[in-house]
Amino acid sequence: MSVAPPTPMLVEPFEQADRQHEAMVFGLWLFLATEILFFGGFFFLYAVARLQDPGGFAVGGHKANLLLGTINTVLLMSSSATLTVAERAIKAEWRRAARVAIVATLILGTAFLAVKGFEYHEDLSEHLFPTVPGFPFTAVGAIRFWSFYWLITLIHAVHLTIGLAFVARLLWLDRLGTLGPRWMVAEVTTLYWHLVDIVWLLLWPLLYLIGR
Amino acid sequence: MAEDRPPDARTIVLKPLLVWAALFGLGAISLGYALVPGAPLKPLLSLAIVLVQASLVLGAFMKLGKASALVRMTALIGVVWLSFLFLMAFADLATR
Amino acid sequence: MKRDDGATMRSDDTGLLAREPGERTYLTEGTTLRSWLLSTDHKRIAILYAVSITMFFFIGGAAATVIRLELFTPKGDLVTADTYNRLFTLHGVIMVWFFLVPSIPATLGNFLLPLMIGAKDVAFPRLNLMSWYLYVIAGCFTLAALLLGGVDTGWTFYTPFSTLYSNSYVLLAAFGIFVVGFSSIATGINFIATVHLLRTKGMTWMRLPLFCWSMYATSLVMVLATPVLAMAMVLICAERLLGLPIFDPRAGGDPLLFQHLFWFYSHPAVYIMILPAMGVVSEIIACEARRRVFGYQFMVYAMLVIAVIGFLVWGHHMFVSGQSPFASMIFSFLSFVIAVPSAIKVFNWTGTLYRGTIRFSAPMLYALGFVGLFTLGGLTGLFLASIPVDVHLSDTYFVVAHFHYIMVGGSVSAFFGGLHFWWPKITGRLYSETFARSAALWLFFGFNFTFFPQFILGYLGMPRRYHEYPPEFQVWNVMSSTGAVVLAVGYLMPLFYLGYSLFYGERAPDNPHQATGLEWTTTSPPPKHNFLVFPVVRTEAYAYHDWDEAPGKADETMQDERA
């Protein structure tokens, strides 16, 4: 087994591997800083709404489907773990193990979206959308909780779908046989995926554990 | 970026699973504590647990600790600039 | 035309793109449309950007001209109230997001940053091309919104008007701005990575030209401010599309919440517009005065301090909005503190002129014009930072004059200065100095004639965004409107003589201004990979003369090297 990761494929302006690696990780982390600020803005909205009417917020939060939320959290945690396994397998050129781990991540990710879709269906059947006529609450806090819930989970789901596309791209690169030399692309993809996971780890208590 | 020891099954598969177990455990604690009726400071504790989980993911999965100073600074700056938004906006919202 | 210091030039006209037949420059690398539209060469992407922002500049300018024509008379007789509202919104949205924010970073920055630090290209060339495509897609959305009927919310999109009461194409425009945000994030990430990782041997941080420092500081602000704008636009789209009552006052929504999120981006955005201009002006003044920049390190720290504190001052837009007095005082204090770095820069530009050998080329006229207009713009910012005066002047024409002095007097004249200064390097052609200088003077007077009366209008209390006003304001409005016509004509001039120079202009030598800077050590126009042999930097930037020497002497030595 080779000690160092396989010799990487160099892209345009870079001549040395470590410079290109530093650039890709640094560039991606700059993008992750924008993601932190983007989601941070929504959490600021959450903080203002919750402090404005804590009682109503808790009443609204109580109706969130804790079981499905918890299942999703476990799914996403596991997908982070499997993607880390995949990335390390790619670096160690364990192609078969990498392929299995990537597929596992894709399955876990799609499962998350499926459970989310099912949860949306449940929520809608209980009229838990602020503008739906049968919305059970009048408290300001509850209205704002549910508008925040739909907004943030939809945006997180969009980010997750984009993440799934990039992870699937790794599988495509593996089929082309260039995944080994392009292990940097794999590393950068996992960084993005882990941030989407961290955002959900923070979202889970804020949406599902309040008002219990 | 050579690993310090030759990569074998331990570092590739076992370590991530251990980290996963830690994340799962922390999540269980957070859930358990939240379901105890009347327990004090629930939001605080759940946020503290999220902080630990996040640093686990950052450290073990994303290897932020081993990244260059530049990359760690970038991650820090994202959070510091977010605190600007919170601090200055709440300077208005809290004192109105 | 001979430059006044007698540099010799070959003026044989060998086709459009290169000096000698067979010479390979980035222009000769491919002449098909496809080679331009799919090129990842930072120089070509700069030109793609230059063309597209010029188009948007004239759309925004047309709207401004109609607005000023309407304001000739107190009665609203040229356009209806609704059309007027859509015109000033169009002017604001197009000028801010589609001209000013990308103007210097995406054109001069894209072209010159790799050249100035001795790199082959930016760190992520494909991301650079994606940035332009995001810009074009966003432009299509916004133009679609404007053609279908326009937006009548003002460029600030204040809620609850933009979310509940406006029935114009707010959704399309908000999505357009959401997408153009990612274009500037992509440029920002690219520049930060390039400056950190692709500097040539010897180019240490403190040897970076100030233009590169300004690109670095601007990119920091672009990357860290734009996400919150994207988030605010998503909130507007969510409320209009899904009906989620985020800012609906009947459901406890606080309209000030949107203002906090919007201004958290929009004040740093004005620093995105002015920091590049400061970089361009430092380059031009140092070169045309043949002197090292006075207090180089102060200039660098001033730009970084502006970039950071720029994120803490947004509340001065909300002194009268119902914000708490405590927060108003904090934002007022920090707005006064941020005036200091700008003051340092003005003193240092003036200090650079001292004991220099000053040439009044067109770029220098724009740069000196910038120093004057930016100083006045900055000083009027002090008026608006002090709360009692801002209560009187807020939302009046005083504010309109203040930000036009900074954006048009400052950023646009610096952009024109930079465009003229690096025109020989970008196109390999020389433009006619007499035309360029007269255009610069024309624009300077047209600008002052348009916007100085608006300070007086503002003090008298004429509110912004009014197409009908009491008769006693008419005198100043007529003055401002005639000035606007002069200005509009002035802006057409460069199109002609720069366009003319593209085809019939003299061939430019590698270093027409005898400037120091790596971009002048390569050919003009530069080859595809910028340098045939990559330079090694041994001296500080702006080494126009040794520390203990007069500028005159260095000029002779530079002449001998050249001959």
Add this chain to the structure above:
Amino acid sequence: MLESASTIAPSVDRIFWVLVGLSVVIMTVVGTLVLSFAIKYRAGTKAYRGPLPDWMSREVEIGWTVATLFVALFVFWWAVSAQLPHFLLPKRALEIHIVAKQWMWKAQHPEGVREIDALHIPQGVPVRLEMTSQDVIHSFGVPAFRIKQDVLPGRYTATWFEATKAGDYHLFCTEYCGTDHARMTGTITVMPPESYATWLAAQPHGEDLAGEGAQLFTKFGCSGCHGAGARVPAPPLAGLYDRPVTLADGSTVTADEDYLRTSILRPEAQVVAGYPSVMPSYQGVASEEQVVAMVAYIKALEQGRSEAR
């Protein structure tokens, strides 16, 4: 130039003209320096161009930076100290309630007189404006008084002024509010107190504001719970205004106009401790003017008298 017709106008103008002076000084300094250097050191002149004199060094640069910072902070201190007294709303003031609606101003005097796009006020009496908007954000701007205050939907915003000169002054809406933003103007007529009194008496008006509020209090059925002999548990309103109220979630707020308005329109947002949250919301039932009248009535209860002053 612009007349100064309120007590704060002179102090605002003083700061304004000092800043204009400061700007003229700085512009002349920078202008003359740039022009003189441009002329003296233009290419081709034989001026001395040796190395920079040693006094133009780092320390000088630090010096003028600190000097600029000091001037900036001085102006900040002066501006804030001039603004502080204006932040505090005077207690003994003539209270005018303003309701802004897309493209018109509606004013209500405590005596019940109503005006549209106009406001008659006595000279020399501090006037407190309690303002709210029925739709979007507007802004009550009177250049002659140097005052401006955004009028927000969903809550009260307040400002005050004391007119010093009689006459008619422009009122502008200074926050963009839609199609006829430019036509949402009005005139403020400042009259000597005696002619204000005669004008007031001549105006056709029925009940005063608090009296009107009393009628609405019964019409909307508030007296059913909050009235004297009510059996339903509801917080007492007599003497409530400006007193601290502890809410169900343990926090305490002072019962100002905002609290009273929110309790009428969105009662569940601030439930009083010890009371069930059963009060129906009057959002959409009571108009802003009616809420203003009821708030005036509840405030009047404080003096234990049913009719107003």
